[in-house]
Amino acid sequence: MTLLERDPLSGLCPANRYGIYCELRERSPVYWSTVHSSWVLTRYADVSAVLRHPNALALDGAQFVESLSQRGKLNLASVAQLWSSISFFTRPPRHDAVRRILAQALGGIWRLNLPDLLKQRADRLLSEGEREGSIDLASGYGKLLALFVIGAALGVPEEDLLELSGVAGGMVSAFERILPSLRSLVKLDKSAAPLLDYFSRLIQLRRRSGADDGASLLVRLADQQLGCSDRELAGYCTFFFVAAEETTSAAISGAAHLILQRPALRAQLSGDLSLVPQAAREMLRLVSPVQYVWRQVGEDLRLEGQLIRAGEPLMLVLGAANRDPGVFRNPNDVDLERKGPESLVFAAGPYRCIGAQVAAFEVEVAMRALLAKPRIQLAPQPPVSSERMNIAPLLQLPAYFV
Amino acid sequence: MTTEERLWEWVRTHLAHVLGVPPESIAYQRALSSYGLDSVDAVLMAGELEEAFGIEIDPARFIDCDSFEDIVKTLAADIDKSGPHVAIS
Numbered sequence: 040m041t042l043l044e045r046d047p048l049s050g051l052c053p054a055n056r057y058g059i060y061c062e063l064r065e066r067s068p069v070y071w072s073t074v075h076s077s078w079v080l081t082r083y084a085d086v087s088a089v090l091r092h093p094n095a096l097a098l099d100g101a102q103f104v105e106s107l108s109q110r111g112k113l114n115l116a117s118v119a120q121l122w123s124s125i126s127f128f129t130r131p132p133r134h135d136a137v138r139r140i141l142a143q144a145l146g147g148i149w150r151l152n153l154p155d156l157l158k159q160r161a162d163r164l165l166s167e168g169e170r171e172g173s174i175d176l177a178s179g180y181g182k183l184l185a186l187f188v189i190g191a192a193l194g195v196p197e198e199d200l201l202e203l204s205g206v207a208g209g210m211v212s213a214f215e216r217i218l219p220s221l222r223s224l225v226k227l228d229k230s231a232a233p234l235l236d237y238f239s240r241l242i243q244l245r246r247r248s249g250a251d252d253g254a255s256l257l258v259r260l261a262d263q264q265l266g267c268s269d270r271e272l273a274g275y276c277t278f279f280f281v282a283a284e285e286t287t288s289a290a291i292s293g294a295a296h297l298i299l300q301r302p303a304l305r306a307q308l309s310g311d312l313s314l315v316p317q318a319a320r321e322m323l324r325l326v327s328p329v330q331y332v333w334r335q336v337g338e339d340l341r342l343e344g345q346l347i348r349a350g351e352p353l354m355l356v357l358g359a360a361n362r363d364p365g366v367f368r369n370p371n372d373v374d375l376e377r378k379g380p381e382s383l384v385f386a387a388g389p390y391r392c393i394g395a396q397v398a399a400f401e402v403e404v405a406m407r408a409l410l411a412k413p414r415i416q417l418a419p420q421p422p423v424s425s426e427r428m429n430i431a432p433l434l435q436l437p438a439y440f441v
Numbered sequence: 442m443t444t445e446e447r448l449w450e451w452v453r454t455h456l457a458h459v460l461g462v463p464p465e466s467i468a469y470q471r472a473l474s475s476y477g478l479d480s481v482d483a484v485l486m487a488g489e490l491e492e493a494f495g496i497e498i499d500p501a502r503f504i505d506c507d508s509f510e511d512i513v514k515t516l517a518a519d520i521d522k523s524g525p526h527v528a529i530s
């Protein structure tokens with residue numbers, strides 16, 4: 040490990056992240072960050088190796104909140120409930136069981152004729168914008184499409200979605216840092232409570248009068264396979280909502296931004312829509328809606344000559360691995376001919392995103408609908424991004440119709 | 442008392458209480474981890490310090506600093522810079 044003068048991660052934000060990753064990847068690919076109290080990995084090979092390491096585990100977030108509440112005599116009941124429902128904070132064998140039912144519940148959405156519904160929704164949003172002359176491709180497109188899908192998956196009535204999303208946004212900041220401040224946890228507890236209440240009510244409604252939707256399916260699966268309480272189930276729904284919304288929203292608006300900035304690429308894709316899936320993969324790689332994830336290894340590990348001791352936390356920077364020039368030549372370009380390994384946008388290994396297929400599909404649908412509107416252009420006002428370090432979607436991406 | 446002295450006084454009293462030892466036995470030159478305290482303690486202490494001094498503190502700073510002196514000095518500088526609106530009780 041080379042010693043860098045000051046922790047490059049101290050000023051990390053979406054505007055400067057790629058420069059910082061580059062510096063780390065070249066000079067100190069296995070770097071101990073004082074800002075994050077963890078090792079920071081930025082090379083594709085190292086990140087991939089840890090993700091797939093048989094003895095690499097997610098952090099035990101639930102245990103941490105539990106100890107904090109006990110020792111500090113604090114009431115963090117809602118955060119504790121929610122944390123124990125976050126599947127990537129749980130470990131085997133519980134993790135396998137939770138992951139299975141979440142995946143089965145998600146699989147249910149393909150019965151809903153999702154492809155057609157989503158396409159109709161994307162077309163409708165863009166056509167409304169066309170009539171009005173302008174559209175915000177972040178708040179009025181990416182975000183609404185992401186909400187539409189997760190709403191359909193969970194059986195949340197459409198009129199509730201935006202309000203839920205407002206509250207859920209507070210949860211995402213919990214993934215910024217390995218050590219949350221007490222202040223942020225107390226705040227989180229306040230936003231977790233109404234989400235859990237909402238989904239508890241939804242579950243009780245579905246129990247009384249089952250519907251053919253995701254919540255009903257989740258209730259049935261959980262009763263058969265997990266035997267958990269309705270409050271726990273509400274935790275899984277909340278986590279699902281949080282995991283799916285801002286990530287997909289970031290992916291769609293990020294992809295829209297990349298396409299509209301590149302007229303030649305746009306023309307090429309419009310001329311041959313069969314290139315869209317490969318383009319979507321490239322967009323996802325470049326946007327990397329989840330910039331980093333955390334792990335611990337259960338045994339000592341040597342990476343790039345550096346010894347990592349068992350139990351030390353690792354921050355795996357997916358966003359840096361996905362632009363590693365050693366693996367992705369000209370990493371900042373959209374390359375429709377790119378061969379080689381999959382990007383790590385959905386992580387890999389035992390905690391790999393179960394929504395990956397759905398999310399990639401959403402991006403493709405959103406791109407096709409956008410390509411069908413040749414008159415749409417980016418507005419002169421610059422886009423506005425969230426200031427978060429990890430999951431930081433565009434908040435505004437103003438566009439207009441010429 | 443300077444801000445630095447007040448902060449150190451607070452940290453020392455707090456730790457003495459958590460560890461059940463006399464405040465004099467907590468040394469300025471040592472680190473949190475050398476007293477066997479972990480990340481949960483760091484988050485709790487940072488949280489209480491925030492309330493007492495009206496500042497924002499990243500708990501990671503306690504985990505990773507080499508001595509209390511390091512962090513107390515930085516925090517004191519932050520507080521003095523941020524001026525009179527900071528309530529020091």
Ligand code: HEM
Nearest residue numbers: 126127282283286287290328329332385386390392394398
């Ligand atoms: C572009 C959009 C998305 C991205 C970039 C993304 C990324 C990720 C990543 C990186 C992880 C691993 C977390 C870790 O290892 O700590 C993950 C896990 C997960 N994601 Fe996604 N995700 C997306 C969309 C979705 C959607 C749409 C859903 C559900 C409808 C979803 C559900 C989940 C779940 C349940 C997990 C936990 C898996 C486990 O614990 O085994 N994600 N996602």
